[in-house]
Amino acid sequence: MSQSPRKVACPGCGKLTPWSTDNPWRPFCSERCKLIDLGHWATERYRVEGDTPTEDDDGSH
Numbered sequence: 187m188s189q190s191p192r193k194v195a196c197p198g199c200g201k202l203t204p205w206s207t208d209n210p211w212r213p214f215c216s217e218r219c220k221l222i223d224l225g226h227w228a229t230e231r232y233r234v235e236g237d238t239p240t241e242d243d244d245g246s247h
């Protein structure tokens with residue numbers, strides 16, 4: 187039986203990385219790319235939340 191681990195493109199850098207249990211960061215190629223991607227998510231969410239006008243700012247009670 188030939189071992190041919192499935193490869194996926196790392197969402198962080200696009201590098202082909204084997205999808206295996208040996209890689210705890212899958213589908214990322216490394217911890218670094220995973221953290222970067224999570225950071226992007228957090229940033230995006232933060233920006234979206236900050237972009238929406240808060241009704242508290244209206245001042246009218």
Ligand SMILES: [Zn+2]
Pocket residue numbers: 196197198199200201214215216219
């Ligand atoms: Zn990567």
